[in-house]
Each structure stands twice: as structure tokens, then as C-alpha cells.
Amino acid sequence: MKKIGHFISGKEEFENSNTIDLYNPNNAEIIGKVSLASPKIIDKAILSSVSALNEWKLFSISKRSSILFEYKVLLEKNINRIADIIGEDLGKVKDDAIGEIRRGIENVEYACGIGEILKGEYNKNISTSVDSWSEFEPLGVVLGVTPFNFPTMVPLWMFPLALAAGNSFILKPSEKDPLSTMFIAKLFNETGAPKGLLNIINGNKETVEKLIEDKRIRAVSFVGSTPVAKKIYENSGKYGKRCQALGGAKNHALVLSDANLEYTTNQLISAAFGSSGQRCMALSVAMVQRNIKDKFIEILKKKTNTLRVGFNIKDSNSFGPLVTLEHMEKVRDFIDMAESEGCEIIVDGRNINKGKNSNNGYYLGATIINNVKTNMTSYQNEIFGPVLQIIEVENMENAIEIINENRFGNGCCIFTSNGEYARKFSNNINIGMVGINIPLPVPSSFHSFGGWKESLFGDLNIYGPDGLRFYTQRKTITQRWPESKLSESNLDLSMPDNLN
Numbered sequence: 001m002k003k004i005g006h007f008i009s010g011k012e013e014f015e016n017s018n019t020i021d022l023y024n025p026n027n028a029e030i031i032g033k034v035s036l037a038s039p040k041i042i043d044k045a046i047l048s049s050v051s052a053l054n055e056w057k058l059f060s061i062s063k064r065s066s067i068l069f070e071y072k073v074l075l076e077k078n079i080n081r082i083a084d085i086i087g088e089d090l091g092k093v094k095d096d097a098i099g100e101i102r103r104g105i106e107n108v109e110y111a112c113g114i115g116e117i118l119k120g121e122y123n124k125n126i127s128t129s130v131d132s133w134s135e136f137e138p139l140g141v142v143l144g145v146t147p148f149n150f151p152t153m154v155p156l157w158m159f160p161l162a163l164a165a166g167n168s169f170i171l172k173p174s175e176k177d178p179l180s181t182m183f184i185a186k187l188f189n190e191t192g193a194p195k196g197l198l199n200i201i202n203g204n205k206e207t208v209e210k211l212i213e214d215k216r217i218r219a220v221s222f223v224g225s226t227p228v229a230k231k232i233y234e235n236s237g238k239y240g241k242r243c244q245a246l247g248g249a250k251n252h253a254l255v256l257s258d259a260n261l262e263y264t265t266n267q268l269i270s271a272a273f274g275s276s277g278q279r280c281m282a283l284s285v286a287m288v289q290r291n292i293k294d295k296f297i298e299i300l301k302k303k304t305n306t307l308r309v310g311f312n313i314k315d316s317n318s319f320g321p322l323v324t325l326e327h328m329e330k331v332r333d334f335i336d337m338a339e340s341e342g343c344e345i346i347v348d349g350r351n352i353n354k355g356k357n358s359n360n361g362y363y364l365g366a367t368i369i370n371n372v373k374t375n376m377t378s379y380q381n382e383i384f385g386p387v388l389q390i391i392e393v394e395n396m397e398n399a400i401e402i403i404n405e406n407r408f409g410n411g412c413c414i415f416t417s418n419g420e421y422a423r424k425f426s427n428n429i430n431i432g433m434v435g436i437n438i439p440l441p442v443p444s445s446f447h448s449f450g451g452w453k454e455s456l457f458g459d460l461n462i463y464g465p466d467g468l469r470f471y472t473q474r475k476t477i478t479q480r481w482p483e484s485k486l487s488e489s490n491l492d493l494s495m496p497d498n499l500n
């Protein structure tokens with residue numbers, strides 16, 4: 001049985017510690033044993049990260065940038081292999097996995113421009129003969145903790161930029177699917193970067209707690225569910241470290257009566273069921289204006305019924321399994337709950353016909369739940385599966401009120417052909433990322449990603465310009481080289497102003 005160790009100082013490390021089983025969700029076969037790091041291995045990784053920092057400091061910005069370029073090429077070259085690995089322990093269908101990797105590579109490209117984006121701020125002669133500037137220095141060793149659903153993209157949101165900014169990085173991937181994360185870390189090791197600049201520690205919540213406690217770790221980037229994000233944010237604060245903790249979501253789409261229903265239903269189906277709905281930006285609620293609801297549902301149902309679910313390696317499948325048996329059961333329980341709360345299940349994925357080889361996999365078909373009310377428990381929680389809930393609304397104001405009251409604030413979107421409505425919607429909505437006729441408004445790497453309310457704890461979003469600020473600390477230098485007449489000036493103890 002393949003044992004998945006840790007990746008420290010450029011090589012895989014194994015130890016005699018506890019392990020947990022790793023499953024292929026396509027057929028429920030055990031494909032490996034994931035090591036849970038002991039305190040000894042955690043210490044070894046941190047020591048390695050601290051020592052790599054000293055070496056990394058000597059690399060010029062151009063040299064760092066060229067290493068990231070090298071990494072981008074390696075990721076591109078291996079994209080098919082990486083997508084296959086994502087399929088093996090997460091079950092994503094190939095095109096979807098390739099899309100994830102490409103969105104990850106965008107962030108490597110952004111980090112390649114570190115010479116441009118890390119430029120400081122400068123003011124000449126801020127006071128007479130006084131110049132002042134700010135530099136952005138690295139923090140030191142940074143920790144990243146990532147969720148199961150984007151095992152390459154989310155790590156790539158973090159470490160390329162953190163490293164480009166001069167830090168070293170320890171990553172704790174999800175224990176549910178660490179294989180592709182390990183693979184991309186090994187690829188990074190093939191660049192000319194110092195060994196130990198990027199270390200991977202496998203483990204569970206105890207591992208994360210140990211890492212956060214350690215004084216040598218300066219900051220924590222976390223992405224995962226809301227209860228854990230909140231806890232990590234609080235714990236990081238307790239130990240005095242900087243933290244950005246991105247949490248769960250409940251993303252709403254508003255479909256106005258003037259929307260193009262063919263276009264809108266295609267977009268909604270893709271965003272609700274792609275990746276089996278296991279995306280933090282997945283659309284999980286469609287709010288539809290009463291006067292078009294019947295027509296909308298008719299088209300939506302017809303198209304949803306053409307989706308195929310099964311083994312991820314089969315190209316004709318629209319999406320694969322859920323990540324674990326436990327997760328699949330949780331999603332199925334939510335559908336049962338919605339039914340018992342009085343909803344109508346208009347497309348039922350609980351008893352799908354699975355394709356060949358898929359018999360024991362963790363599959364759920366696309367599910368559409370109608371007549372959802374906002375006081376239902378099945379509405380108030382994140383389901384994180386191939387489930388779309390439909391709420392009927394009277395008008396846009398009514399929809400904005402519902403979305404703003406929801407405790408999550410990651411993404412939302414509006415489908416309309418009226419620019420005035422779209423503008424009003426985006427101006428009045430309390431959500432971090434808004435799409436206008438775009439179902440998954442995931443910002444490109446040149447912007448930053450982050451939700452509001454319980455979808456993000458912390459002040460700075462992840463990747464892009466905010467990411468760079470997160471991974472650096474400002475140092476402001478003020479200098480004067482006194483001219484001879486100033487050297488002879490009078491002794492003066494008053495607070496110096498800048499007006500002289």
C-alpha cells in the first residue's frame with residue numbers, strides 16, 4: 001500500500017506515525033495511507049523552512065522571478081499528469097481538473113512579475129532634504145492550510161506569491177486528497193529554488209494546531225469551511241500571528257424576467273453542478289422572478305436531466321463523485337432534510353444510474369430542490385454538493401434583502417439584459433464577489449479573491465495585490481544627509497514638523 005509521507009528539504013520523508021486511509025472516490029478503493037505528522041517531523045519541517053530563508057534572501061528579485069517562470073513551465077508540461085492525479089483521489093473529471101490547474105498557474109504568472117509588483121513607495125524631499133520610502137519585506141515562514149476541493153489551485157493561490165515576496169512556506173494540504181498537492185510541490189523542487197523553501201506536512205487538525213502554536217511561523221493563510229476558518233483566525237490571533245481565513249459559502253443567482261433563459265440555464269447548470277458542486281463559488285441557490293419561474297424550471301430540468309455522472313476518467317461524464325463517503329452522506333441528508341421541510345425535489349440525484357466501474361463510488365446525481373424558504377435549515381447551511389435550491393422572488397429588492405441577510409458573503413450573480421438593474425444590484429449587495437451574467441465571478445490573479453461576512457475572517461483577501469500585502473510587512477525609511485549649514489543648526493526638542 002502506497003504511503004504518503006511529508007515533503008521536507010526536497011525529499012519525501014516517512015516516519016512511523018499514525019496514518020489515515022486515502023480513497024479513490026470513484027470506486028471506494030483504498031489507494032494509500034496518509035501520514036499524520038508527529039511533533040518531531042513538524043519541527044524538522046520548520047527548521048528546514050527557517051534555514052531555506054537564509055539562502056533565499058541571497059536570491060535577487062530577478063532570480064526569484066526566473067524560478068517562478070521555470071515553475072510555470074513545469075506545471076504546463078505536466079498538466080495532464082496533474083489532472084489525472086486530481087481525478088484519482090478527488091474524482092474531478094479531466095477538463096474540470098485542467099481548468100483548476102490553469103486557474104492556479106495564473107497565480108504563478110502573477111508572481112513571476114514580482115519585480116514590478118513589489119516596488120516600494122518613494123517620496124523625495126518630503127521635508128527639506130528629507131527623503132522617505134516604504135519597502136515591503138517578507139515575513140519569514142508562512143503556513144498554508146488548504147481544503148480538499150481545489151488541491152492544486154488553492155495551494156497555488158498561496159505559495160508562489162509568498163515565495164516570490166521572499167518568504168518560505170509550509171503547506172498542510174487536505175488529508176482527503178493530498179496526492180496532487182504533493183506532486184506540484186515536488187515539481188517546484190525541480191526549479192533552482194533552495195531545498196526546504198516549500199515544505200509539505202501531511203496531517204489533520206492536530207497537525208494544524210501544532211503548527212499555529214509555533215513561534216517560528218509568522219502568518220497563516222487558511223482556506224476551508226467556516227467553522228474551521230473562524231477557529232483558525234481566533235487561534236492565530238491568540239498566538240499573535242497574521243491570518244487570512246477564507247470560509248464556506250452559499251452563493252445566490254438572481255434570474256430576472258428579462259434574462260435570456262437559454263444562456264442563463266446553461267450558466268447555472270455549469271456553476272451549480274460542475275465539480276459535483278464542490279466549489280466555494282458554486283451556485284447553490286437560484287432566485288427566480290415569479291412570472292418566469294415555470295418556464296425557467298422547464299428548461300432547467302430538461303437540460304439537467306441530460307447530465308451524466310460517473311467514473312471521472314470517462315470523458316462523457318459531466319461530473320464525478322463526491323470526495324468521501326461521509327461527505328456524500330452529508331449532502332444526501334440535506335436533500336432528505338429539504339424534502340421533510342416541505343420542499344419539492346424536482347430532479348432527484350439520490351438514486352442515479354451509475355456508469356460501469358462506478359458501483360461503489362460516492363456518486364450523487366444533480367438535484368434541484370424547489371419551493372425553498374429562507375427559514376429552512378437546508379437553506380441556511382452550505383450543502384457543498386450537486387444541489388441547486390430554487391427560491392421564488394417577487395422582484396430584485398426582495399432578492400437583495402434575502403442575499404444580504406444570509407450569513408455567508410462569498411459570491412452572487414445576476415442574470416438580466418438591463419444594465420440599470422445590474423448596476424443597482426451590484427451597488428446594493430453585501431457580497432465580496434459579484435457576477436453580472438457571469439455565474440462564477442472568481443477574480444483573475446491580477447485582482448484578489450475573498451468573500452464578506454462568514455466567508456472570510458481577516459482584513460486582506462487572498463492572492464493578487466492583497467495577497468502580496470498579506471505576505472509582506474512594510475518598512476518605512478526616512479533619511480537626511482545634512483548639508484553643512486544644517487549640521488550647525490540649533491538644538492531643538494520640539495516635535496519636528498515637515499513644513500520647514
Ligand code: NAD
Nearest residue numbers: 146147148173174204205208224225228246247248249280
Ligand atoms: P475543512 O475546513 O474541513 O478543512 C480544511 C483544512 O483544514 C484541511 O486541511 C483540514 O485538515 C484542516 N482542518 C479541518 N478541521 C480543522 C480544525 N478543527 N483545526 C485546524 N485545521 C482543521 O474544509 P474542507 O471540507 O476540506 O473543504 C470544503 C470547505 O472549504 C467548504 O466549506 C468550502 O466552501 C470551503 N472553501 C472555501 C474557499 C474560499 O475561497 N472561500 C475555497 C475552497 C473551499
